Amino acid sequence: DAGITQSPRHKVTETGTPVTLRCHQTENHRYMYWYRQDPGHGLRLIHYSYGVKDTDKGEVSDGYSVSRSKTEDFLLTLESATSSQTSVYFCAISGGDFPGGTDTQYFGPGTRLTVL
Amino acid sequence: GNSVTQMEGPVTLSEEAFLTINCTYTATGYPSLFWYVQYPGEGLQLLLKATKADDKGSNKGFEATYRKETTSFHLEKGSVQVSDSAVYFCALTLANAGGTSYGKLTFGQGTILTVHP
Numbered sequence: 001d002a003g004i005t006q007s008p009r010h011k012v013t014e015t016g017t018p019v020t021l022r023c024h025q026t027e028n029h030r031y032m033y034w035y036r037q038d039p040g041h042g043l044r045l046i047h048y049s050y051g052v053k054d055t056d057k058g059e060v061s062d063g064y065s066v067s068r069s070k071t072e073d074f075l076l077t078l079e080s081a082t083s084s085q086t087s088v089y090f091c092a093i094s095g096g097d098f099p100g101g102t103d104t105q106y107f108g109p110g111t112r113l114t115v116l
Numbered sequence: 117g118n119s120v121t122q123m124e125g126p127v128t129l130s131e132e133a134f135l136t137i138n139c140t141y142t143a144t145g146y147p148s149l150f151w152y153v154q155y156p157g158e159g160l161q162l163l164l165k166a167t168k169a170d171d172k173g174s175n176k177g178f179e180a181t182y183r184k185e186t187t188s189f190h191l192e193k194g195s196v197q198v199s200d201s202a203v204y205f206c207a208l209t210l211a212n213a214g215g216t217s218y219g220k221l222t223f224g225q226g227t228i229l230t231v232h233p
Contacts, residue, residue, distance in 0.1 A: 004159075031219055042120075042205055042223035043160070050218050058220065090159055094219050105221060107152075107159035 003027055004108040006091050012114045019078040021111050023091030025071075031094040032074040033105065034058075034066065036087040043090060049074055081115045088112050118143045120206050122224035129196055129231050137191040137227045139180075139206035147208040149173075149182050149189040150221070154203040163191075163204070196231045203228050 003026030013019050023032060031050055035043040045058030047066040055066050063085060065077045078085055091108040123138040141147060148167040152160040164173030169184035178193045189206060206224040 033220070035221075035223075040225055042122075042225045043221070044223070045220055048218060048220060056218075092160075092221075104162050104165070105219065107161070109159045 004091060004093055004106060006089075006108040006111050008111060009109065010112045012116065013081050014116050015082055016080050019081050019113065019115075021076045021089055021091075021113070023074045023076070023093075023108060025074075025093045027093060027095070027106075028071060029093040029095045029106075030071070032068065033092040033094075034064075034074065034076045035090045035092065036060065036085075037090060037110070038087050046076065046089075078113075081113075083115050086113060086115045118147070118208060118210065118222045120208055120222055120224035122204075122206050122227050125226070126228035126230060129229070131198055131231055131233050132195045133231075135191070135193040135196045135200075135229070137204055137206075137229070139189045139191065139224060141187050141189065141206075141208050143187075143208055143210060143222075145210045147210055149180070150207045150209070151178070151180055151189070151191050152205040152207060152223075154205065154226075156202070160205065196229075198231045198233055201229055201231045 005024045007022045033048040034046040037043045044060045046064050049055045049068045067075045089111045092105040094105045119142045121140050150165045151163040153163045154160045164175040166173040166182035172181045180189050180191045203226045205226045207221045209221050
């Protein structure tokens with residue numbers, strides 16, 4: 001199994017509070033991703049990173065920010081949590097043999113976030 | 117934009133039954149196609165993939181063939197087991213010459229499979 005951990009694994013918070021989720025990898029992979037999983041929507045990309053300090057928005061980035069100050073850590077911050085951000089959040093990593101090829105994404109165990 | 121559509125679930129089968137989960141896609145460029153599986157309480161794991169038209173991906177008795185003419189990547193297994201009960205996701209990524217896809221995955225909505233003894 002790829003070495004990916006997420007913390008916390010479960011969190012309950014209140015509307016309006018900031019929340020930071022952490023993804024940590026031990027694989028030295030260049031690419032990291034944050035997805036959210038919601039019933040009927042599958043997984044949707046929030047933000048991704050293609051290197052230290054290099055990040056970009058995904059499909060559902062509103063209300064979220066990210067930071068990557070070192071290869072192994074990718075942080076996802078909900079600036080002011082809302083009930084619509086109640087979800088399961090997954091981090092993924094990839095070594096990346098693109099352009100021209102594809103590589104497997106390895107997923108972390110997920111963080112279940114509830115915003116009351 | 118890119119999109120993936122999976123057959124509606126949930127799917128309930130008896131052990132040893134034949135499984136098909138349909139997946140169709142819309143994409144610009146030349147996508148690579150994936151099936152991921154999520155067992156209860158766990159993250160996603162790659163089940164199989166195909167990177168070009170007519171490729172067949174296979175793993176653990178599951179198969180899927182990349183059909184460009186029908187834009188499909190249907191998942192099949194000849195004889196399911198109780199341990200195959202999980203959520204299955206079809207996904208695509210674009211591998212274009214410019215390399216700007218960064219491996220981003222577009223997922224279908226997932227299909228819940230339950231297999232009874």
